[in-house]
Amino acid sequence: MFTLAQLSGFVAVAEELHFTRAAERLRMTQPPLSRQMQLLEEGLGVRLLDRTNRSVRLTPAGRAFLTEARRILRQAERAALAARQVSTGEAGSIAIGFTATSAHAPLGDLLAVARRTVPEAEVVLRELVTRDQLEALAEGTLDLGMVRPALLGPGLRSRPAIREGLLAAVPGGHPLALRAGPLEVADLDGQEFLMYSPVEGRYFHELLISVFRAARVAPVFTQYLSHVHSILALVNTGWGVAVVPESAEQMRFDGIVFRPLTLPDPRPVELDLVWREANDNPVLGTLLRHL
Structure with a gap:
């Protein structure tokens, strides 16, 4: 015409x-x-x-x-x-997965880079545990994951994002909350303890099991939960003590006292960025280059 x-x-x-x-x-x-x-x-x-x-x-x-x-x-x-x-890679969209605790400083840092380098791109956020993120990455429904270290399937690549320490989360009226300074792992022996699920919270479950075995202590596991915020909610009610990554301190609970935990490795908690190597999303490529 x-x-x-x-x-x-x-x-x-x-x-x-x-x-x-x-x-x-x-x-x-x-x-x-x-x-x-x-x-x-x-x-x-x-x-x-x-x-x-x-x-x-x-x-x-x-x-x-x-x-x-x-x-x-x-x-x-x-x-x-x-x-x-x-x-x-200046526009388009990118789907990013994150765990509950990475929603604080790590995710904020990543989004700041995205706003600076791909301001026209649509960012879709999905809160998922590590296992579900890896499945979504393999299926192609997620472009970038912020996950705890895990065995990666074929075609997935990763790079370290951050490392951080561990804190003991103690109810405000608990005897351990009245102590000044860091706690020792031995202080948790025999304590009612809120533990991570061996399936949904596998990374933290295995990390803490290794910490307790090395220190030869045996907390009393009263509940197994998947998410850090669920564990802290129960600590806040006085249900028991817990160990959480440092970034979890930003989840404000009036009834919880956080204490540093003395460990041989002061920063044992890792968070990785994971993506599918065959993913040709230009926004992903631009973001990875600037992270």
Whole structure:
């Protein structure tokens, strides 16, 4: 019916109302521009311009067509810009998974980088435990995961994000809460303890089991839970004590006292970034380059 070049030519003529000035604006000569307008009118089957040797005027049909021609050209420009931004990773979307505790400082740092480097991209956030993130990454429904170290399936790559220490979370009225300074692992021996699930909370479960075995202490596990915030909610009610990563201290509970826990490795908790190597999402590539 018509081309974008014909629309651009028509808009220039309609705004200049002069073929020579319109041709100069488009950096072309007048005869090709005149031919474009003829082809445009023939294709539409209507007269858009009244032309004489001295003047050019828009017909009523031309005035109506001018509004739509401008809209189509603006939409074409937006489409071209969107395609360029997506191809370079400046726009598009990215799905990011995170664990409960990484929703604090680590996730905030990552989002700050995303806002700076891919401000036009849509960021979709999903809170998932490590196991579910790895499944979503393998299925292609997640672009980037913030997970605890785990055995990665084929095609997945990772890099370390942060390391942090552990804190003892103690109910406010508990004897351990009244002590000043760090606690020893031995202080947890025989204490009613809120433990991580060996399935959904596997990373922290295995980490704490190794810590307790090395120190030869045996807390009394009263509940097994999947999420740090669920564990802290029960500590807050006085149900028992727990051990959580340092970043969990940012979850404010009035009834909990946090105490540093003395360990041979002061920063045993790891968080990794994981993605599928075959993922060709340009936004992911741009974000990884700037992290």
